[in-house]
Amino acid sequence: MATVSTVLNRERAPVPVPKPGSPRRRVLLLADIVGLSPTLLLYGLFIVVPVVFAVFLSFTSWNVIGTLRWVGFANWSRFFSDPGAHHALLVTLELVVFSWLVETPLAMALGLFIAGTQRYRSVYAAIYLLPLLLSTAGIALMWEGVLSPEFGGLAWFSFHLKLSFLNQNWLGSPSLTLYVLVVIIAWQFVPFHALIYQAGRRTIPNELYEAARIDGATLAQTFRYVTLPQLRYTVVTSSMLIVVGSLTYFDIIFILTQGGPGDTTRVLSLYMYDTGFLQTEFGYASVLAVVLAVLGIAVALLLIRATGFGKMDSGREGIS
Amino acid sequence: MSSTSLTPPAPEAVASRPAAARVARAHGGRTGRAGAPGASRVARLIAFVLGTVWLVIVLLPIYYMALASFRTQGQYLTGNPWLPVGGLSLSSYSTVFSATGLGTDFRNSAVLTLASIVIVVLFSLGAAYRIVRRGSRFAAVSFRVILFGLAVPVQAIIIPIFIIVVKMHLYDTLIAVILAASASLIAVAVLLMVNYVRAIPRELFDAMTVDGAGEWTLFTRLVWPMARPVLAVVSIFAGLGAWNNFLIPLILTQSNSNSVLPVGLYEVASTSQYGIDVPVVMAAVMLSVLPLVLLYFGLRRQFVQGLGGLAIR
Numbered sequence: 048m049a050t051v052s053t054v055l056n057r058e059r060a061p062v063p064v065p066k067p068g069s070p071r072r073r074v075l076l077l078a079d080i081v082g083l084s085p086t087l088l089l090y091g092l093f094i095v096v097p098v099v100f101a102v103f104l105s106f107t108s109w110n111v112i113g114t115l116r117w118v119g120f121a122n123w124s125r126f127f128s129d130p131g132a133h134h135a136l137l138v139t140l141e142l143v144v145f146s147w148l149v150e151t152p153l154a155m156a157l158g159l160f161i162a163g164t165q166r167y168r169s170v171y172a173a174i175y176l177l178p179l180l181l182s183t184a185g186i187a188l189m190w191e192g193v194l195s196p197e198f199g200g201l202a203w204f205s206f207h208l209k210l211s212f213l214n215q216n217w218l219g220s221p222s223l224t225l226y227v228l229v230v231i232i233a234w235q236f237v238p239f240h241a242l243i244y245q246a247g248r249r250t251i252p253n254e255l256y257e258a259a260r261i262d263g264a265t266l267a268q269t270f271r272y273v274t275l276p277q278l279r280y281t282v283v284t285s286s287m288l289i290v291v292g293s294l295t296y297f298d299i300i301f302i303l304t305q306g307g308p309g310d311t312t313r314v315l316s317l318y319m320y321d322t323g324f325l326q327t328e329f330g331y332a333s334v335l336a337v338v339l340a341v342l343g344i345a346v347a348l349l350l351i352r353a354t355g356f357g358k359m360d361s362g363r364e365g366i367s
Numbered sequence: 368m369s370s371t372s373l374t375p376p377a378p379e380a381v382a383s384r385p386a387a388a389r390v391a392r393a394h395g396g397r398t399g400r401a402g403a404p405g406a407s408r409v410a411r412l413i414a415f416v417l418g419t420v421w422l423v424i425v426l427l428p429i430y431y432m433a434l435a436s437f438r439t440q441g442q443y444l445t446g447n448p449w450l451p452v453g454g455l456s457l458s459s460y461s462t463v464f465s466a467t468g469l470g471t472d473f474r475n476s477a478v479l480t481l482a483s484i485v486i487v488v489l490f491s492l493g494a495a496y497r498i499v500r501r502g503s504r505f506a507a508v509s510f511r512v513i514l515f516g517l518a519v520p521v522q523a524i525i526i527p528i529f530i531i532v533v534k535m536h537l538y539d540t541l542i543a544v545i546l547a548a549s550a551s552l553i554a555v556a557v558l559l560m561v562n563y564v565r566a567i568p569r570e571l572f573d574a575m576t577v578d579g580a581g582e583w584t585l586f587t588r589l590v591w592p593m594a595r596p597v598l599a600v601v602s603i604f605a606g607l608g609a610w611n612n613f614l615i616p617l618i619l620t621q622s623n624s625n626s627v628l629p630v631g632l633y634e635v636a637s638t639s640q641y642g643i644d645v646p647v648v649m650a651a652v653m654l655s656v657l658p659l660v661l662l663y664f665g666l667r668r669q670f671v672q673g674l675g676g677l678a679i680r
Contacts, residue, residue: 075502078582082497083509086490086553093550094516097527104527111530153421160418171418173667175425179674180659182611184629185652188636189432192645200431200448207447234424242674266410295520298613302633316522323526324618332526340523347518 098340104333111327122334132335134310135318138225139294142314145229146236146293147286153237154285158244159274172245175238183235183298190231191303194218218303221311228300228312232293240285247281248274287350291343315339436460436650443646459650467641468623469651472631476610476655479545479627483609484602486549487556491601495560496590500572500582510561516554521614529618543619544612544627551615552608556601563597564590599666603673610659628655 105122109115126132161172178186193200194217205214217227255277259269297316300306306313306321313321315335323332435443437455446453463469498510521528528547529538537543567590575585613629620626626634632655635641636648663670 072503074582075500076505078500079497079503079506079509082493082586083506086494086513086557087509089486089490089546089550090513090516090553092531093528093547094519094524094554095512097524097531098519100527100530101524111533156417157421160414163414167415168418171422173664174422176663176671176674177425177429177660180607180663181652181656182613182629182632184611184613184632185655188632188648188652189428191636192435192649193428193431195645198444198448198645200428203448234428238425239674242671266407291518291520295522297522302636319522319526324529329526329530336523336526340519343520343523344518 101333101336101340104329105337106330107333108328108330110329118330122331125331126334126338131310131313131318132315135313135315135335136338138311138313139315141225142229142232142296143290143293145226146232147289149229149233150237150240150289151282151286153233154240155244155278155282157237157241159248161241162245162248172241175241177238178235179238181235184302186231186235187299187302190234191218194227219308221308224304224308225312228303231299231303232296235299236289236292240289243285243288244278244281247278247284251277283350287347290346290350294343294346295339432649432652435646436653438646440644440646459644459646460654462644462647463651463654467631467635467647467651469628469631469635469654471624472626472628473654475541475626476628478541479548479612479616480606480609482545483549483552484605486545487552487605488598488601490549491553491556491560492564492590492594492598493586494557495564496586498557498561499564499567500585502582510557513554513557517558521551525614525618528615532619537619539620539622539625541620541625541627544616544625545609547615547619548609548612549605551612552605556605559601559604560594560597563594567593596669599669600672603662603666603670607659607673 106117106119107115108118108121157175161168161175181189196202196214196216196219201213201215201217204210205212215223218224251274255273256269259273264272295316296314297320300312300314300317301320304312306317316339319332319335319339322328322335431448434451435448436459437451437457438446439454439456439458442454442456494509494513497506501507532538532543532547535543537546571589571593572585575589580588611629612627613633616627616630617633620630632648632651635651641647
């Protein structure tokens, strides 16, 4: 993530650097080591080493119990000819695209809404965030109750209000379930992204709105020519989090459908879980894991490049 | 949130000033009394309606869950799931405590959460202080390494994490979950801390250094006290992440005595006994979120910033 770190590294002038070999310099280095090594140790053991290890494993054949064998590119060529993997990739991309399409406009609208000053909006905003407090397991089980075909909340509407279209096998329909998952995931994450848009809206200088008003802009024009361009970095940040998040999305799908019905909701992370932890083919599962990570990083970099996010000047030091 | 975020007027509020009435007239818009243009009043009404629609969407499933949790299975199967008629009962809650074994999960989740908060907060503050001071190249390089981790999804490295934990003989221990969960949270925590510590004026560091303060004194007398507000934010961010984590404990533990809440909920719901007893599952989920909701309404501002995590500039 070279581009991101360049952005992030534009800090204020550091402490004056003492001459090499001076005692002051040694004190600073010692302090750096003491301050940073707990984080680096934890981080190295559970993030950096696993990243390297995952790449290494993808060239081996191993089921934990037996011996580890180097198999070269065998796992990788299997990936390129494995219809299961291609299908999982396709489902994942569908999930990503639909999630982005559903979440972005909703989150932007809600973010602008809760950036407003009326009192009731901040009360609404407080309630909007409730889904973020629930664990994904809790959210999955809650929706399972609502969507359950016979005794669930939606089924009740269909029986008692004669809204028969609500009587669907929401979580067991090959054509419907993926979209149901998109809706549930949106329910969980739209508030988070609304929060991002709210913060973004609040950093737009008021002078721009004054100017738009003096120029006689309508609300739609103000949105098109002031709000939207000013929110471009916010859109990038939020989109990046949506794309990378839904690329790797696992919990709710694992609990609600286990990839089913059939393999219609078996996303890449679920396929990796099945391959690794159910069939204990760690080598091949690592290929899927590496693909997952590379896709995530590539999308993030692409978005940064495409939008010129990396050329931001230091006056607007942004996170991610 | 940056300092510029203090109560700016909404776009609608801007447009409702007297001059905007002239503008609205010029564009053929109707103007209301006292200079409030009709267009913006309509816009505000639409915003109110749509905002309320989303409020209902957020609350409906939660309301459904809450109502179901106050019923017996019989009441749930025969009653109206959307209205509190036909009898309510607390029996599902007592079943959660007495029969499902989730009490252990509650305790384990509490331990996991508190331990993760302590580790993440202390480690990330120490790291952030050194990164902002930038006393050596080591700090700058470390920061880059930590930032790299922001891009790595835990799902992609869960297999190596599992193998490392097995090789360290930590499989099926709470310690493994604590360490892995903390590691997965620490990059964002460092970033939050760095942004905050960076805002401490250089002059304060310089003044204390002139007075003879060493690096350790700067940390205990300046950085730690100044960083208190962000400690709450990072604690909430880390606490939520640990309390609600699913994948890490799912992979790294197996016995009931080391199970944490999200995995325990999932397992209770998958058993043949309680899988069909929706009220018990709903009551368990309600109990799992209750501590967070109570904290949330007590510490809303810190929660919003903690939840914002990456969004904070």
